[in-house]
Amino acid sequence: MRGRPLLVTNYADDQAMLKSTTQTVMAGLFLLFLVCIPLFAPGAIGGGESRIPGPTFLAGADWLKLLSELGIFAMAALGLNILSGLAGQVSLGHAFFMGLGAYTAAVLGSGPGALWGVGLPIWVWLPMAGLIPAAVGIVISPTAVRVRGLYLAIVTLGLVFIGEYVWRNLDFITGGSQSGRNFPALQVRLWREEEALLDLEASGTWLGFLNLSGEGKFYLFILALTVLFVIVAKNIQRSRVGRAFQAIRDRDVAAEIMGVDEFRYKTLAFAISSFYAGVAGALLAVEVGRTIPEQWDLLLSVEIIAIVLIGGAGSISGVLMGSAFVVLLPRLVQDFGNLLQQSAASGGVLATIFDPILSTGPGDFGVVNLSPGVAPGLGILQLNTLIYGLLIIAFLIFEPLGLYGVWVRIRNYWKGWPFTY
Amino acid sequence: MSRLLTRSTENRRAERDYENLLVVDDVRLAFGGVTAIDGVSFHVDDGELYAIIGPNGAGKTSIFNCLNQVYHPDEGDIRWKGKTVLGLKPNQTAELGMARTFQNIALFPHMNVVENILTGRHIRMDQTWWQGALWLGKGRRDEFENREVVEDIIDFLEIERWRKQPVGMLPYGIQKRVELGRALAMDPDLLLLDEPVAGMNLEETEDMARFILDIRDELGIAIILVEHDMGLVMDIADRVMVVDFGRKISEGVPEVVQNDPEVIKAYLGET
Numbered sequence A: 001m002r003g004r005p006l007l008v009t010n011y012a013d014d015q016a017m018l019k020s021t022t023q024t025v026m027a028g029l030f031l032l033f034l035v036c037i038p039l040f041a042p043g044a045i046g047g048g049e050s051r052i053p054g055p056t057f058l059a060g061a062d063w064l065k066l067l068s069e070l071g072i073f074a075m076a077a078l079g080l081n082i083l084s085g086l087a088g089q090v091s092l093g094h095a096f097f098m099g100l101g102a103y104t105a106a107v108l109g110s111g112p113g114a115l116w117g118v119g120l121p122i123w124v125w126l127p128m129a130g131l132i133p134a135a136v137g138i139v140i141s142p143t144a145v146r147v148r149g150l151y152l153a154i155v156t157l158g159l160v161f162i163g164e165y166v167w168r169n170l171d172f173i174t175g176g177s178q179s180g181r182n183f184p185a186l187q188v189r190l191w192r193e194e195e196a197l198l199d200l201e202a203s204g205t206w207l208g209f210l211n212l213s214g215e216g217k218f219y220l221f222i223l224a225l226t227v228l229f230v231i232v233a234k235n236i237q238r239s240r241v242g243r244a245f246q247a248i249r250d251r252d253v254a255a256e257i258m259g260v261d262e263f264r265y266k267t268l269a270f271a272i273s274s275f276y277a278g279v280a281g282a283l284l285a286v287e288v289g290r291t292i293p294e295q296w297d298l299l300l301s302v303e304i305i306a307i308v309l310i311g312g313a314g315s316i317s318g319v320l321m322g323s324a325f326v327v328l329l330p331r332l333v334q335d336f337g338n339l340l341q342q343s344a345a346s347g348g349v350l351a352t353i354f355d356p357i358l359s360t361g362p363g364d365f366g367v368v369n370l371s372p373g374v375a376p377g378l379g380i381l382q383l384n385t386l387i388y389g390l391l392i393i394a395f396l397i398f399e400p401l402g403l404y405g406v407w408v409r410i411r412n413y414w415k416g417w418p419f420t421y
Numbered sequence B: 001m002s003r004l005l006t007r008s009t010e011n012r013r014a015e016r017d018y019e020n021l022l023v024v025d026d027v028r029l030a031f032g033g034v035t036a037i038d039g040v041s042f043h044v045d046d047g048e049l050y051a052i053i054g055p056n057g058a059g060k061t062s063i064f065n066c067l068n069q070v071y072h073p074d075e076g077d078i079r080w081k082g083k084t085v086l087g088l089k090p091n092q093t094a095e096l097g098m099a100r101t102f103q104n105i106a107l108f109p110h111m112n113v114v115e116n117i118l119t120g121r122h123i124r125m126d127q128t129w130w131q132g133a134l135w136l137g138k139g140r141r142d143e144f145e146n147r148e149v150v151e152d153i154i155d156f157l158e159i160e161r162w163r164k165q166p167v168g169m170l171p172y173g174i175q176k177r178v179e180l181g182r183a184l185a186m187d188p189d190l191l192l193l194d195e196p197v198a199g200m201n202l203e204e205t206e207d208m209a210r211f212i213l214d215i216r217d218e219l220g221i222a223i224i225l226v227e228h229d230m231g232l233v234m235d236i237a238d239r240v241m242v243v244d245f246g247r248k249i250s251e252g253v254p255e256v257v258q259n260d261p262e263v264i265k266a267y268l269g270e271t
């Protein structure tokens, strides 16, 4: 922050996405770090054991998968944020559009087999996984646009149930509840040729010296797409259309009198958000590999809503923080559980501290249960759900701006450091 | 203000192929048993500063809501440049060239001053939603061009120092000014001002009066000014209509209206 950091001399700078040099540099470095993650693995570069120094565990298959999932959930949540955060329309139907995107991808992208599949390349099925839900969103929106607030929540809730019913019964597409179906591999082809131009799920060498695992490539692809989706979401927010959305959210009558066509813009918000949901749904299905119709249920919608709320409705950085939180939390809770178990087993000071909250067998009472079914207490999964729920309630009550609000406060604190004014 | 003058007074006159800018013809509006407007007729010409005064509950705001088609009159007609506005949606009345401020400030509270006024440019902006989403070429240029207009308005209303502040935190008088700026940004032919100086102190009222006169004189925009007390109106309006219980009880130049026994009765009756 040299010179006069907030002095701007033209409108381009004033309306820029990243407002200061420091911000741009920080964002650039962070992005560089994210790009380098797969290269933290030993032997990632060249022939020997060389790699980029960094936390190696991040380059492991499980963490790369987790980070890919984070990006996918962020895309879905960015879409919901446009509809709910910007345009103020509460929707519980996001899971329906994600499922629709997934099955669109499955039908268009998978080769012919037991289930219906057309076998088209990724540059057809991935955009269509967004466009079909967007089109369905437009068809449905006249019903949804007429109702407000809680009523809209209920209408969109209906959508999830109808969706689940339809998926269960269209078993020639979805495979039904028993077996589910496979989704197309993330491979780039010109058309239907045997050999893929680019296989994003098998390990291989890029540019002759970057040795990447399948998970690494998948992760990089998701990262690129997430960055693109973030930029578009940010542009929507700062341009005419985003202001129209916010105007409808804040004062619908005033917005109309300013010339904003409420019906048109609500429909548009629906369509854009469904596009995001559809693409994210398709990628989620591809990442998971095999899904059953029940995966696209209310719980998924709630998870996405949780991201938007925990992050702080309306803010894009908030959505990213919320996604990190919601996707990484189960993993951290699990690691925490393992840590508890290990230290309890190994004895020592930690064991005495942890013992009261652990329940390891019958007769032992504790909050956290490491041997489900045998001892009382909460399992790791239940603990997870509980933490989610409590956090959402806590954020709604104490910090309506979510993680974003917390971040702004921390940032403002450090801006003033060492002066606490 | 120069760049805001995309349609100068001369152009407005040259385009003219109608008799009166706005004609309200025997409009009636009732809510259940309550008659809000009871057969009101008046007309407003280009560049005119027309005032509507009357006690609280007289139906002034309801008249504005009929012009904007937020309310739909039960009877009567409203003609804009010779054509009826009945059946239009509120956002279409904006596109015709009507802009408005509200009695209870209706700014967009989560936006700052610049964003609020930019929202007023909505109908004048020339970008599709996806051009905005890409923020390249056309969309970007459109944003910056309109930002310049917004800056002109900010200069004109002398609110530079609040430019980047969220509007919710601004003093009341400044919020009123921002709202005027947002309406002005629509580059309208007719500005509907609903009690623009209500709750303001003398200095703020004088500032606002100056802005209103400047808008009429420099930009040639016709104005309907709604107020519930006479003070300001009698000084600046070209013509005044007095309404009471939804009915027009007097109309004319300020001097005549001021001395109308009906008006004196209505106002003395109120206080």
Ligand SMILES: Nc1ncnc2c1ncn2[C@@H]1O[C@H](COP(=O)(O)OP(=O)(O)O)[C@@H](O)[C@H]1O
Pocket (backbone or CB within 6 Å): B031, B034, B035, B036, B054, B055, B056, B057, B058, B059, B060, B061, B062, B063
């Ligand atoms: N939306 C509405 N529903 C019911 N009554 C209304 C509504 N809007 C206005 N009114 C009634 O119409 C009458 C005129 O109100 P209004 O136009 O707001 O008066 P003014 O702006 O002159 O103070 C009042 O009696 C008011 O209660």
Ligand SMILES: [Mg+2]
Pocket (backbone or CB within 6 Å): B060, B061, B062, B103
């Ligand atoms: Mg009123």
